[in-house]
Amino acid sequence: MTVPEPLPVNGDAHLALARDSLRELLDDKRVPPPVRAALAEEYQQLQVLLDKIEHGHVHIAVFGRVSVGKSALLNALLGAMRFSTSPLHGETTRADHARWQEYDAGGVFLIDTPGINEVAGEAREQLAHDVATRSDLVMFVVDGDITDTELKALRQVKGVAQRLVLVLNKIDRYTRADRELLLQTLRERTEGLIQPQDIVIAAAQPTERIVILVDADGNETETRRCPPADVTALRERIWDILKAEGKTMAALNAGLFAGRFSxxxxxxxxxxxxxxxxxxxxNYCLGKGVAVALNPIPVADILAAVATDAAMILHLSRVYGLPISRTEAGSLLKTIFTQLVFLMGTVWGMNLVASALKGISLGLSTVVTAGAQGAVAWYGTYVVGRAAEQYFAQGKSWGEGGPKRAVQDILDSLDRESLLAQARDDILARLKPLL
Incomplete structure (x- = not known):
């Protein structure tokens, strides 16, 4: 058989775009260190993909149930016993790979994976999923009519794999008529998932056959022989796909992974x-609540509270990478505060009354009144903080509903009584050693 020509060059532009996209993600200095730490494994996978593209490699993974002949199929393609095979279930326990030197000067790697119905299958199915997301072509192997479990797994792999080929292995066990019936059934059951031309047959490790040898004298001798593997149809289909789509397929797979990573x-x-x-x-809520509770001058504590809220808004803007000036922070606070006064007029009226009462109260009543005053201030700052955070999270935008709708939605989502009780308890715990 003639080895096909090298991968076409018309995919070079796609590979360049994918390579630039991966590098941009890897080199983005704006990503906070805690995020890089949390996604360390994904960043490592990005680097593997980038290395793969830069070296012009293509990865082909094999999937299927236990003992459908996945490892044997890869060995047959390689022409060597590279992957372990065994009559025992679960021989392949981890993903393994080998270079397929017969094609494109060794730029193609074949990857073996555990069976999808192995013991402790959840971890291994996750492994299979991870390999599929990094593979350019997936061979899904069956050895008969596809089962419901296999069909479910095929749909799952289809959701993450760039390209799929369905392989009916062990065809040596079937008559020609049964083989044709199986192929027709597979085409019908995988319609919409696999193209008919991507359903191929193979006999990766044919079973021994009894052969009768007859010598020149007519004497018969019985012996056992293993027919050679037959993966011609599969090999040719893979080569056709690589020749037509190789680089573009690798680029699209990298692009899909980069998109999921983003x-x-x-x-x-x-x-x-x-x-x-x-x-x-x-932290600002508690600081403001305690400060308001401790300030003995009626109404003046409200002015100090405004400065606290403005400082909080400045701090939040830096967290979201959208720093603003003090003037902008004051303007944003004014916008939020205007909506709060409109929506919570009664609460803010109570705030002023409590402030006045605090100046003439003595003893325990002062502590209780101060706690109530501070709790209202705590709650107000909490709403301001939530509103400002939402504004920055949306790229310094209130969205279609404007600030009134945003503040109203926040108020509706809060359990006011629970938050006030929490605020009061926190503030009183801070106040008691001081009063």
Whole structure:
């Protein structure tokens, strides 16, 4: 058989785009160190993909149930016993790979994986999923009519794999008529998942056959022989795919992985920023609540509270990588505060009353009143912080509903009584040693 020509050059532009995309993700200095630490494994996979593209490698993985002949199929393609085979279930326990030197000067790697129905299958199915996301072509192997379990796994692999070929292995066990019936059934059951031309047959490790030898005198001798492997149809189909789509296929696979990584990166950054922002807001809430509770001058503590909220907004802007000036922070606070006054007029009225009462109260009543005053201030700062965080998380935008809708949604989502009780307890715990 003639070895096909090298991969076409018309995929070079696609590979260059994929390579630039991977490098940009790897070299992005804006990613916070905690996010890089949380995604260390994904970053390592990105580097592997980048190395693969730069060296012009193509990865082909094999999937299937235990003992359908995955390892034997790869050995037959390689023409050597590179992968372990055994009549025992579960011989392949981890992903393994070998260079397929017969094609494109060894730029293609064949990857073996554990069976999808192995014991402790969840971990191994995850391994299979991970390999599929990094493979350019996947061979899904069956040895008969596809089962419901296999069909489910095929759909899962289809969701992450760039290119799929379905292999009906062990065809030596079937008559010609049964073989044709099986192929027709596979085409029908995988319609919409696998193209008919991508369903091929193979006999990776034919079973021994009894052969009767007759000598010149007519004497018969019975012996056993193993027919040679037959993977011609599979080899030719793989070569056709690599020749037509090789570099573009590798580029698309890298692009898909980069896209999934970007989504994961965005979610991780949002989560970490939210966690940091939540701690900042709560620290400012407590600081403001205690400061308001301790200030004995009626109404004047409200002015100090405004400065606290403005400082919190400045801090939050830096967390989200959108730093603003003090003037902008004051303007944003004014916008939020205006909506709070409109939506919480009664609460803020109580705030002023408590402030006045605090100046004439004595003893325990002062502590209780101060705690109530501080709790309201704590709650107000919490709402301001949540609103400001949402504004920065949306890229310094209130969204279609504007600030009024944003603040209203935040108020509706909060358990006011629970938050006020928590604030009061935190503030009183700080106040008691001081009063």
């Amino acid at each position: 989504d994961r990166l965005s979610r991780e950054i949002i989560t970490i920023r939210h966690d940091v922002a939540d701690k900042i807001v709560r």
